[in-house]
Amino acid sequence: MIILHAAPVTWRSPNGVTPAVQGLVAAQNALPGCRAGLLITSRDAGALPPLEFPVFQVGERRGLSRARPADDLPEPFRRPDLVVFHSTFVPLHAVLAARRRALGVPYLVCPHGGMTAEALRQKAWKKRLGRLWFFDELIRHAAAIQYSTHREREKSGDWGRPVIIAGNGVHPPAENQIARPGLRPARRFLFLGRLHIQHKGLDLLLEACRKVKEHLLRRGVEVVLVGPDVNGSRRFLENRIRAMDLGMLVRLRDAAVGDEKRRWFQSADLFVHPSRTEGQPAAVLEAMSFGLPVLVTPGTNVAEEVVTEGAGWETSCDPNELARDLRNLAELPGSALARAGCAARNWVLRELTWDRAAARTVSKYQRVLQLARAA
Known part of the structure; x- marks a missing residue:
């Protein structure tokens, strides 16, 4: 099976789509009988890391024209069995899709949370124009839409295509x-990801911390936010931490990768992810793989499964409820944190490795191809 993934990935400014696409393409490419490649559709992807699969880039550096990107691809990716378009509202994807349709190549759209009602409300007027201009047409001809979780599907509504x-x-x-987790008298509650305030709910987290500051400090809790700046978010957070007098409780740290990122996970007792909207947050999966229990909102789209698996707790985007849960988890016996962390890791090992994810996607892609050819 030949699969071409088209995605606006970038290693210059981190986003959730890049590691998700990179991991999936690499894992699919390692499967017997499967060749997966990546067409980078962002204008500036930055310096590419070493990648163990075919990569093509629109623009002069890679020799692919923005006017004829599909025609310039080498075989077998010029006419693959399937194209997967990642993210939403990328005009170039509509151009690529039209050219693939002319060759009889079916395609999927994988929105990574971008088609939920909450996501569509952000920059709403631009997205309404985008839908009129090209996006609804792109969806109308898709062989299927690929959602990351059942919750993401529910929150995205019915777009009239197979799922x-x-x-x-x-x-x-x-x-x-x-x-x-839970071994030390003091506790570290960790958020690690992009410091996107609205998207990740970091304003909610600070407000919740303000409400239970004294209690958390008495219990030896520190809340650490680790991640890269997003459009000045670091300065905003610094100012809010100062204005709320949270300097003794909340620490703000720079983005971490590699060994430094690993050390942050290893040092934590709880991973907190209060997102308003997501597809399926990679940071939550990674935290659980390290054996960390997680506190997540419904906006992460994994809260229900987290509770079912005993891997952590569901909270709310209401700062009062989030504050209550932070306080309760500060009181929780260390053995309970350890149990939840063990359940989180076991769930990841059983269901959420890239090998298993790749095998599941390819199996479902094959079913989509069968339906597309029968239509």
Whole structure:
């Protein structure tokens, strides 16, 4: 099976789509009988890391024309069995889709949370124009829409196309590299990801911390926010932490990768992700792979499964409820944190590795192809 993934990935400014696409393409390309490649559709992807699969880039550096990107691809990716368009509202994807349709090549759209009602409300007037201009047409001719979770599908409504559910994966660390939550008298509650205030709900987290500051400090809790700036968000957070007098409780740290990122996960007792909207957050999967229990909102689209698996707790985007849950988890016995962390890691090892995610997606892609050819 030949699969071409088209995505606006970038290694210059981190986003959730890039690691998800990179992990999926690599894992699919490693499957027997499957060749997967990546067409980068962003204008500035930055310096590419070493990638173990075919990569093509629109623009002069890679020799692909923005006017004829599909025609310039080498075989077998000029006419693959299937194209997967990642993200939403990328005009170039509509151009590519039209050219693929002319060759009889079916395609999927994987929105990564971009088609939920909450996501469509952000920059709403631009997205209404985008829908009129090209996006609804792109969806209308899609063989299927690929959502990461059942919850993402529910929140996205009915777009009139077949649907498959196939989520992301993670590369779990070795057993001797995982976290040991609940062992220390003091506790670290960790958020690690882009410091996108509205998207990630960091304003809600600060307000919740303000409400239970004294209690958390008495219990030896520190709340650490680790991640890259997004449009000046770091300065906003610094100002809010100062204005709320949270400097003794909340720490703000720079983006971490590699060994530094691993050390943050290892040092934590709880991973907190209060997002308003997501597809399927890679940071939550990665935290669980390290054996960390998680506190997540419905906006992450994994809260129901987290509770079912005993991997953590569901909270709310209401700062009062979030504050209550932070307080309760500060009181929780260390053994309960350890149990939830163990359940989180076991769930990842059983269901959420990239190998398993790739096999699931390819199986569902094959079904989509059967339906497309029968239509």
